[in-house]
Amino acid sequence: MNYIELDLKVDPEFSEILMAELGEAGFESFVETDEGLLAYIQEADFDEQAIHDLTAKYLDLTTIAATWKSLERRNWNEEWEKSYEPIEVGDQVRVRATFHEPDPSFTYDLLIQPKMSFGTGHHETTWLVMNEQLRLPHERLSIMDVGCGTGILAILAHKLGASHLLGFDIDEWAVENTRENFAMNGLPAESEVFQGTIQDVPDEKIFGGVLANINRNILLAEIPTYVKHLEPGGWLVTSGFYETDQADIEKCAAENGLKKLRSNTRNQWATVVFEKIK
Ligand SMILES: C[S@@+](CC[C@H](N)C(=O)[O-])C[C@H]1O[C@@H](n2cnc3c(N)ncnc32)[C@H](O)[C@@H]1O
Known part of the structure; x- marks a missing residue:
């Protein structure tokens, strides 16, 4: 099972209220740091939009900078092969993985294997x-x-x-x-x-x-x-x-x-x- 580590740089005064909110959102454990808070959630439960909303909600009171990372590598190629379709930008750019056939009608053919990125x-x-x-x-x-x-x-x-x-x-x-x-x-x-x-x-x-x-x-x-x-x-x-x-x-x-x-x-x-x- 993979976990996400959310790193919140925030005035420690707000840590407690944030822990309560994050707990409700499915975060399982917390570590208070000098600069704010580390919070952990199972990757499957992680909702990027919810973090954006949380950051926005407190912006008038304090500055929160949120970054997060997955704690383990996963085989993204395998995940991709299940669900990934090439993406087009206008009629010139097509982004695909190596396992997709190229489409010569696009001027710019980009090969991207995303891994964790x-x-x-x-x-x-x-x-x-x-x-x-x-x-x-x-x-x-x-x-x-x-x-x-x-x-x-x-x-x-x-x-x-x-x-x-x-x-x-x-x-x-x-x-x-x-x-x-x-x-x-x-x-x-x-x-x-x-x-x-x-x-x-x-x-x-x-x-x-x-x-x-x-x-x-x-x-x-x-x-x-x-x-x-x-x-x-x-x-x-x-x-x-x-x-x-x-x-x-x-x-x-x-x-x-x-x-x-x-x-x-x-x-x-x-x-x-x-x-x-x-
Ligand atoms: C929204 S993603 C964009 C990735 C890619 N450029 C794209 O357009 O799809 C932002 C990236 O910035 C990185 N990042 C976050 N803060 C950064 C900083 N201060 N300096 C450099 N990279 C940073 C993150 O690790 C992430 O890979």
């Missing part, structure tokens, strides 16, 4: 970002993929003509999976993948485009740093937040020298595309 194109946010990538220049640009998951966004960037890719993720399994998927999709050996955050990217590295499908709180904290790594006129695609959080993201971006180009939504999830003012 987020990012097959099935999630609204991944789909929304890929849909925006199709409208953005990539030719000969250096592109950074923040929270690369399976590496899917960087792989599409490569297929759209990007010259150099840098991807990173805090999750070691995502990093391992991105490396595998990069190799499977023929990304150049010079592509960089590492485990870490934007803080680990050297100041002198400048990009023509940044892909950041993360979440509201991390975006609000990190947008100023993304901007420092963008060349003037470079673009930033943000996602991983709900429509209700879009105004906060846009305000933060405007305060940091970004101009909004456009936005889109899908099932209440949002994406906003910005350009660094020259």
